[in-house]
Amino acid sequence: MVCRLTLLLLFWLSAQTVSAVTYRAAIDDSRWELESSKFSCRLSQAVPAYGRALFEREAGEDVHFRLQAVEQVRASSEALLVAEAPAWRPGTAPQLIASLQVDAASGNIDVAADYARQMLALLYRGLVPTFTRAGWQGTAEPLRVGVSAANFGSAFAEYSGCIEGLLPVNYRQVARTAVLFPSATVVLSDSARARLDLIALYVKHDDSVQSVYVDGHSDNLGRRLLNRDLSKKRAEAVTQYLMTKGMDESMITTRFHGERYPVVPNNTPANRDRNRRVTIRLERE
Numbered sequence: 001m002v003c004r005l006t007l008l009l010l011f012w013l014s015a016q017t018v019s020a021v022t023y024r025a026a027i028d029d030s031r032w033e034l035e036s037s038k039f040s041c042r043l044s045q046a047v048p049a050y051g052r053a054l055f056e057r058e059a060g061e062d063v064h065f066r067l068q069a070v071e072q073v074r075a076s077s078e079a080l081l082v083a084e085a086p087a088w089r090p091g092t093a094p095q096l097i098a099s100l101q102v103d104a105a106s107g108n109i110d111v112a113a114d115y116a117r118q119m120l121a122l123l124y125r126g127l128v129p130t131f132t133r134a135g136w137q138g139t140a141e142p143l144r145v146g147v148s149a150a151n152f153g154s155a156f157a158e159y160s161g162c163i164e165g166l167l168p169v170n171y172r173q174v175a176r177t178a179v180l181f182p183s184a185t186v187v188l189s190d191s192a193r194a195r196l197d198l199i200a201l202y203v204k205h206d207d208s209v210q211s212v213y214v215d216g217h218s219d220n221l222g223r224r225l226l227n228r229d230l231s232k233k234r235a236e237a238v239t240q241y242l243m244t245k246g247m248d249e250s251m252i253t254t255r256f257h258g259e260r261y262p263v264v265p266n267n268t269p270a271n272r273d274r275n276r277r278v279t280i281r282l283e284r285e
Helices: 002-017 113-124 152-164 190-205 224-244 269-275
Strands: 021-023 032-036 040-047 051-058 063-069 078-084 095-101 109-111 128-133 143-146 176-180 209-216 252-256 277-284
Touching: 032 152, 040 152, 051 113, 051 152, 063 113, 078 113, 095 109, 095 113, 109 113, 113 128, 113 152, 176 190, 190 209, 190 224, 190 277, 209 224, 224 252, 224 277
Parallel strands: 021 143, 209 252
Antiparallel strands: 032 040, 040 051, 051 063, 063 109, 078 095, 078 128, 128 143, 176 277, 209 277
């Protein structure tokens, strides 16, 4: 691993001394654009003649970065990401961030959360995250794509404000939920209430959610009619709780199924624990 990184750094150093095809916004053209909502924060910069550099933080998720190419550029499938000092800060040492794979179909480069956070911090310090690839269009020239740090400070302040206003969860995280019940009980646990709080909060802010389906289930221990009644009371307990959190009763459909639809066979105590549940499903328009 050390040898491989050493070779990559030697490649990066060689790219500084040979003619390289470089894409990067000039200082006067460096613009950071913020798209903000309760659901996501997107901070991006156009890279002239190449594509777009994009940081995205979705509600309930960590930040990630994507270098989007307008069209596929022929070059090596591996990119070295290094934070470089701008021309007006000579003597500042570069910082290796990561070695990354380029998507073969699109030419995009995705950067995971740990490295994306590092990029944000380095941009804030005025350094320029730069992606370097070998063999531009089949030639001996390297390809370099830089993300300009010019005008980043004020944009990052607005981005941070957007992050503070994000919901704690996104649609994917609450669209399909199951809350579990101990045997022979219909009382919501603290963890179930906390989960339902998140669902109610999300629905309050997403007008595209039109329907909420609440379905009660039981395990197969005991009489079938009693299990059916337990599943009904469990579903009703969830529905009532959601309504106390402000959810409109007209959008909720409450159903109960007893032991008819187990998610796993009722052949062990652990499996029966999973089957004693109420599922909550959100549907958008």
